[in-house]
Amino acid sequence: MAIIRTKLCDLLEIEYPIIQGGMAWVSTAELAAAVSEAGGLGIIGTGHATPDWVREQVRLARSLTGKPFGVNVMLRSPYAEEILRVVVEERVPVVTTGAGNPGKYLGELKATGVKVIPVVASVALARRLARSGVDALVAEGMESGGHVGEIGTFPLVPQVVDAVDIPVIAAGGIFDGRGLAAALMLGAQGVQMGTRFMCAAECTIHPRVKEMIIKAGDRDTVVTGRSTGHPVRVLRNKLSQQFEELERRGAPPEELEKLGVGRLRAAMVDGDVEYGSVMAGQVAAMVKKVQPAREIVLEVVQEAARLLASASRWVVSRE
Numbered sequence: 001m002a003i004i005r006t007k008l009c010d011l012l013e014i015e016y017p018i019i020q021g022g023m024a025w026v027s028t029a030e031l032a033a034a035v036s037e038a039g040g041l042g043i044i045g046t047g048h049a050t051p052d053w054v055r056e057q058v059r060l061a062r063s064l065t066g067k068p069f070g071v072n073v074m075l076r077s078p079y080a081e082e083i084l085r086v087v088v089e090e091r092v093p094v095v096t097t098g099a100g101n102p103g104k105y106l107g108e109l110k111a112t113g114v115k116v117i118p119v120v121a122s123v124a125l126a127r128r129l130a131r132s133g134v135d136a137l138v139a140e141g142m143e144s145g146g147h148v149g150e151i152g153t154f155p156l157v158p159q160v161v162d163a164v165d166i167p168v169i170a171a172g173g174i175f176d177g178r179g180l181a182a183a184l185m186l187g188a189q190g191v192q193m194g195t196r197f198m199c200a201a202e203c204t205i206h207p208r209v210k211e212m213i214i215k216a217g218d219r220d221t222v223v224t225g226r227s228t229g230h231p232v233r234v235l236r237n238k239l240s241q242q243f244e245e246l247e248r249r250g251a252p253p254e255e256l257e258k259l260g261v262g263r264l265r266a267a268m269v270d271g272d273v274e275y276g277s278v279m280a281g282q283v284a285a286m287v288k289k290v291q292p293a294r295e296i297v298l299e300v301v302q303e304a305a306r307l308l309a310s311a312s313r314w315v316v317s318r319e
Contacts, residue, residue, distance in 0.1 A: 004180070004305050008167045008189035011135060012094060012115060013068050015039030016301045017190025018180070019138070019169060020197045020293075022072020022096055023146065023279070024048070025268035026205050027197075029057040033064035034202035034293035039301075042069045042293075043096055047264070051082040058090045068093045070117075075100030088112050096138060099147070101125075103132045117169070121149025123159045130164035137164060138192050141172030145195050145281035148172075148223060148233050154186070161187030175283040177303020184308070193300075195281040200293040206271030209278060216284040225260070228253040232260075235278040239263060 006017045018040035020027065024047025032042030042065075044057050054071065061069050071092050073083050076099040084105050087095055095102075095109060098119045102109075109116050110133065119138040120126045126137050139160040141153025149156075153172040161168045170183035171192035183191045197203060199210050212235055223231045224243035227250075234240050239259075246256055260277060267276025 004184070004301055004308070006167075006184070006189040008136065008169065011167060012041050014041050016297060017169075018297055018300060019043065019070075019096075019190060019192040021144075021171065021192050021194030022046070022070070022098075023194055023198070024074070025265050026194075026203065027072070028204050029060035029064065031197060031200055031203045031293065032069045033061045034200065035197065035297065036061075036065045036067040036069045038294035038297035040297050041094065043094075044069065044071045046071060046073055046077065046079075046083055048074070048077045048079065049083075051079055051086050054083050055086050055090060058086065058092055062090075070094030070096055070115075072096045072098065073102075074098050075102060081105075084109065087114060101129065101132070102134070103129075106133055119171070120160065121151060121156070123156075123163050126160045126168075127163050130166055134166065136167040136169060136189070138169045138171050139188070140192070141170075142223075142233070143173030143282045144171055145221070145233050145284075146279040148231050154182075157183065157186040157188050173282055175286045177300050177305075177307060180300055180304035181307040181311075184304070191300075195283050196287055196296060197293065198280065199287050199290050200296060201290055202293050205268045206273075208271040208273050209267055210290055212273045212278060213280055213284045213287050214289065216280070216287070218282075218285040221280060221282050221284060225256060227251075228256050230257075232277070232279060233281060235273075235280050235284060237276075237278060238274045239277060 008017045016039045020035040020042050022043035022045035024045045027045035032044045035042035094115045096117045115135040117136045118129050139157045141156050142148045157170045167189040169190045170188035174191045223233050225232050227247050263277035266272040267278045
């Protein structure tokens with residue numbers, strides 16, 4: 001079997017350049033371990049979880065796989081510092097971060113051998129974090145689910161690649177081997193995928209959420225919360241309609257943010273797909289079935305290898 005190996009694989013000690021997104025209430029130990037076992041890098045999503053929960057998840061993941069995995073830390077969480085302490089104490093090999101600058105934690109993390117990979121949505125932030133000494137960056141385009149920036153993946157990734165001298169991982173709108181092949185051509189060293197792994201067999205989210213993703217069409221996601229400064233991409237439902245109506249009326253950010261409290265858990269854990277926040281990316285429309293994480297990883301890598309091997313057929317030499 002043809003495989004794809006990049007510098008990112010060497011850095012993270014993984015077989016294939018595929019990282020599973022660290023999604024709160026979605027990326028539990030079961031999913032992270034399954035992706036790592038398949039040769040990618042599984043990530044436990046912490047969101048606003050407590051340090052004790054994170055420690056339990058890390059230990060569960062370690063009982064399910066002997067391969068490297070990581071933890072995603074939302075730096076806006078009130079528990080961020082304590083969770084990073086758990087990461088150090090449990091010797092988690094990789095941390096991805098979002099919603100802030102991990103700079104003040106880098107010294108301790110790097111001293112214990114933790115690889116630090118922030119998620120960025122702009123070139124300016126990518127440059128600043130690269131100078132601080134992080135190991136790699138996830139350049140995430142606005143096609144992704146959850147909290148989004150303003151730049152699409154195709155324009156963002158090559159600009160970040162040109163701006164820094166560390167590995168860049170492309171994210172946002174990546175579903176299959178075509179996405180991996182395209183990301184490599186843009187200069188990325190690998191990809192991060194979230195929405196597709198929501199329909200992995202090992203993902204523990206409520207079956208109604210998986211069913212909603214599988215049924216989604218190409219126009220079924222919407223970005224809400226732009227007026228609050230924290231835009232979020234979700235699948236359309238009654239909650240998103242309420243958000244849109246309140247934003248049209250000019251509701252204050254406090255009222256909008258109050259509407260969203262607890263709504264992600266309501267969807268992912270309790271299965272409320274009408275009034276829960278079903279965060280998912282635009283590739284939801286491409287997801288057609290539930291399948292094992294190993295099958296997803298191998299499909300993506302094998303398709304990308306085939307495409308890259310045959311790419312020369314498009315090149316015509318004119319003497």
